[in-house]
Amino acid sequence: MSSIDSSGGAGSADRPSSTPGGDVDVLAGLVTEVVVAEAAVALAEVVRVRALAAAGRFALDAAASARASARASDMAMREVASEVAAACGVSDRTVQRDIGDALTLVESYPATVAAWEAGALSRRHVRVITEVGAELPVEAREAFDAVAVSLAGEASSPGRLKTRLAVAAQRMHPRTVTERHRAGRETRCIRVVPGVDGMSDLIATLPTVLAEAIHDRVTQQARVIVDAGREARSAGGGEAG
Template sequence: MTEATETPGGENYLATLAGIVADVSDVARQVAAAQIAELRVLAAAGRLAEEQAVQQNAKVRLHDMALRSIAAEVGGVLRTTDRTVQRRIGEARTIIEGFPAAVTAWESGRIVREHVRAIVDAGTTLPAEMWAEFEAIAIERCERETPNRVRGELEIFAQRMHPRSFAERHEEAAASRCVRLVPGRDGMSDLVATLPTVIAEGIHDRLTQQARAIVDTREERAAGSGDAAGVVASDTRTTDQVRADVFADLLLAGTPALDDTRDTSAGPLGAIRARVQVLVPAATLTGSDDGPCDLAGRFPIDPATARVLAGDTGIWERLFYDPTTGVTVATDSYRVPLGMRRFLQARDQHCRFPGCRVAAIRCEVDHTHDHALGGATKLSNLAHLCQRHHSMKQFTAWRVRQLKGGVLEWTSPLGRIYREDAPTPAVAFTPADPPPLSEPAPF
């Protein structure tokens, strides 16, 4: 292999990479065509079983027997169980017959398989007669976003379309909270807790912060004296492993085992508190709307919990973007002032690399045009990037520039352009009609 091929940015390297990308694109189209064909065949198998029952004026049980028989026949060819095939037949009929427009968009390359899965998962929470209306809007949104980024938005949209309020349905669902033990292999098991989303998110966030604190301070603690330093020096656990160990410590002993000041009232790990990032519509805060709220573009949460979080937070404030009297829009220093950070969190909501949805509170504020190269510390030159994509911007041939309105335009090493539009604003102000003369003006 030549030196030019081995050097990122070299002519041979770029030519080879372009060929790989083109091949991946071709294979992806072929795979999509095969996947759609398989879904249609499985759906046809389900319809055949239904037609058999109709012809014989059969009851539901006989229809199920026909479906089992067909599933067993197909399973023999696919070398899988009839139960698995029967489940896949049901899923195929839901996709092909329930969401035909999404399948057409997938077939034409406008969206991909995971988009369809996101549409179906969110849409099937609605009554069947509302699927077509939801599907049409969802497809349009999916054409502009990656599946993982749009999934949370589709779930919120479906929840708001539902004829029953989200608050009412959440109250019913909360009654099913539980903890389950699922035995695994090799002496391992899964402990599964079904909890309200905000509580589950908070638990995971606190465990993550504590695990990172342990991993990031290993060298410092290993340099100390005593037996503890020797134990720390031999600690090679991953973040996932530490997170699981801290989880067990907290439940069994009430304190992290590696907290050096665990005997005091507030050790460094014990003092860590969970953080969650929630977008709450103004109408929900006032109680005039009981729709779902958005947990950093990931999951819908119930309005009652969102109101409690909004009332308890110590940094609740209105954000104004006014060049003369509002939020600071620029500074001479490298450091981003707190007011600007809050504005950027509300604007960005998550990492601004295409497809990434790491919450803004877990990201770094990056100067789009490097500060060391003359980039100013101002809102039009700042955006949130997670550590992974911040590093990629710095150390690879990916380039980015910020357009008007906080839109980021990414350019890949091959020159492909990926437009990362700013998320839907978390706060919007609209003019209101003046109150009747008989009523006092609102504060």
């Protein structure tokens, strides 16, 4: 019988003193290296985001000081993105997107960025916050930012955080659910995304009630077809026998 220590677990005699193929101290050292590297990568990501946001703000401020048109502002942003892209060896389009994301993150979610920089949040937590916050109008994001950081401290995983943030965002939205649904209906559309091997994705954006009903009906029809095919094959096999 295994001995039980005071904490309720198996006694020390039952625990291996070393890991397979290596010493416990060696593994502990490797784990520490990974943790330190993860922290360094996270900090570098924050530095990059802040630098990209500063580059974007530089372009916008330069265009504003010259009283440039919206088109000129866009050109200024493209020029800055082009310089960064050339220096980093990536595409202009990628840098433009990254600058836009960085501007939104730094200027609309300062508390989130600060918590990320301090190591309190991971990149995945930050992504969840910005994804949920995108559903809110700009003027509501400052309050949402503070709530998001607070909830992130209570929710350990990004998945749990997303669930809690979705509820918070619903409560903080200045428009009612009915108003937002009415506006959302205006975005209804259907599109085809070409795939490979002669296949494509048919995507429809429509009210959830209709989407669920269509999915249920199509699923039922698919099951009927599959079952009919099985019965036909079974009948054919029986006759052959």
